Amino acid sequence: MILIVLIISFILDSIISNFISLSSIFFPLFTLMSLIIIYPYFNSYKNKFYLTCFTIGMLYDLIYTDTIVIHAFLFLLIGFIITKLNLVLSNNYVNVAIMGIISIVIYRLIAYGLLLITASVNFNIMHLFKSIYSSLILNILYVSILYIITDRISYRLKIKKAN
């Protein structure tokens, strides 16, 4: 289940990018969203979850963005935040959507901060706001639908999942 969700989300990121315009408000972050979905399937093996976050982030870096460790660290951090959020939010599709919003906002804020500190390019603050709102609609929809699908499959196949 974990592997299938990760692979589908990772490939969908590339496919959907071909269908949206550069100034679109439907910017895909499916790989990031898949971390929220897969966390309960690790049950209490947090270290395995963190390792998965780091690995998928590293692949995202190398295959999609030509950076080295940026997404590996960002995904790891988002993974950590997801584990903390799961302590206070129960696992249902509304809470999954809330976790999605929090993850996107934090991911964009940190990425923007890192670019401001380290890259030699001046990014306008409006660019940050645009990056956040353009990522919300599609990804919240994706994470909610993915939650419903995976939840039903895991129920039918009796795959163990933490609530």
Next chain:
Amino acid sequence: MYRKKQFEKRYLIIIGIALVAILLVVLSVALTRDRNLSFPEKIIKDSGTFIVNIASTPVNFIKGKLRENKEKNDIYDKYKDLKDKEDNLNNITAENDDLKSEIKKLKKELELNTVLSDKVFTHATIINRNIDYWYEEVTIDKGSKSKIKKNMAVINSDGLIGTVSKVSNYYSTVKLLANENMSDKISVKIKVNDDYVYGLISSYDAKTNSYTVEGISENIDIPKKADVVTTGMGDTFPSGLFIGHVTKVTTDNFDLSKVAVVKSSVDFDKIDYVTVLKRGDK
């Protein structure tokens, strides 16, 4: 005991600062856009992109069929358009042949091996677009094995679209000109009657799909809809690559030079096939 605790605290702070500094150095290296990909990076990028590309083949097939269908519907309009152009075709072909032979003769006369407009073409298809939100980039299916090199100019049928920023063995990343954080200025010339005036593209506005060209001589009147092309000055772009048309002309803050707004000829949302150019060596 107290001293020992204070020493440990100080020690931890120093380690913390050192770690943050190392992390910032690593991140700044990772985020440097003009670095070359290392050998392992190339291998992982090539194999990963290959797998993703295969997985997206059915979707791309459907997308292609839909586009084909749309083109079939527009075929009559295209036929009418081509029919009008056909009347002028003979004149243009003759003029083109004449100019080619003239350039050849002049090159021979001046013993020039290259002129600024010499270019060699490689065609490529776009695999994915702008996955990293912050820099407008696309991935194309040609790499160093197809003799693609960093900083080569990339065009499509409408004009200049960007430059090659990263190259692996079988794939490359193209940085689009549609980038509001443009770091490099591009030398361009604007056609005014039979002469050209020179300027530099300094920025891009995504809302209007327009560039701002600065540093244009104050004394020359620039007509609206004037053609803008690259000058060929600098290492990256050959001359004569079409950029767009002038839509508005103003003066800069100090009234010292003119500033032109140039509408891009390329619709950056509809790029599927591109051509990578390199300047001819001979």
